[in-house]
Amino acid sequence: MSDCDKVKTKLKIINEIEKLWKKWDRLVKERNKFNEETRRNLDVMENFGAKERKVITNYKILVHRFNDICNSMMTTETENQFKNLHDNLEDSISINRTKDKIEIEKNRLLCDMEKVQQYENSLEIEKNIEKREQLMTTDLKEMIIRIMDKRRGQIRIDSCQKISENRVRMITNHEEIKEEVIEHYKNWTCARNFDEEEFDRNWNQYYNKIDTIDEHI
Structure with missing residues (x-):
């Protein structure tokens, strides 16, 4: 302990x-x-x-x-x-x-x-530094992944909720889940209507190109 x-x-x-x-x-x-x-x-x-x-x-x-x-x-x-x-x-x-x-x-x-x-946090930091130093000679790829925090993660969806006719039910069938997820992201990423006059009046200036910034940057 x-x-x-x-x-x-x-x-x-x-x-x-x-x-x-x-x-x-x-x-x-x-x-x-x-x-x-x-x-x-x-x-x-x-x-x-x-x-x-x-x-x-x-x-x-x-x-x-x-x-x-x-x-x-x-x-x-x-x-x-x-x-x-x-x-x-x-x-x-x-x-x-x-x-x-x-x-x-x-x-x-x-x-x-x-x-x-x-x-204990300082000990943990020292331990991690030692691990990375060891990886420099044993596994350079793993060391770079840890430093840049670029490890790929997987999202697993074993079940999800489906709303139909004002009723909520839990679905576990793989194909049904797939269809529900696709439908969800279609709705989530669909085109949105917005007030263009409001945008021009209050927000357009913030999205205009800044001439003082070099294009090569």
Whole structure:
């Protein structure tokens, strides 16, 4: 795994942790709105408890994974090792401290991401230069193609849409596709009528021959 991928992994976990915070906040608000009658409904409370346990479990898993990554130095850390996050969603003080730590770490990781990407791009450029230098002696034609970016590509059309009688259907038959493509480009490249007066008035001057340019150029 490259350094860039490692930073992305930590940012992804942070994103998932932030989502769980939002879910937990919604559950807390929902729980606070329960009246006495709702609290006596065992089915409702059991379903609600299951939701809470699921969020708590997922949160603990993510936090422990994040702590493991930081402690194993998967990414370039600061001199002071990152202190472990608390995994207690029900402790508001602990959550607020964790949010502050996550925000600091997130900003640092985003900064690291930019540096790592620049470094990996420079390595990729060096690798490509070395390849082209090798091609000068092994495959001169390939080297020229790469430099001029003149490689020929093929367009494959295995299926296309056909509109008939205001209905759209997908066709896969080779001959039908061929006919549809020919018809499409006929319509696309057909002659267009335009306002000649408008053209003469506003655009003709831009299409006039420029006398100051040498004809031999």
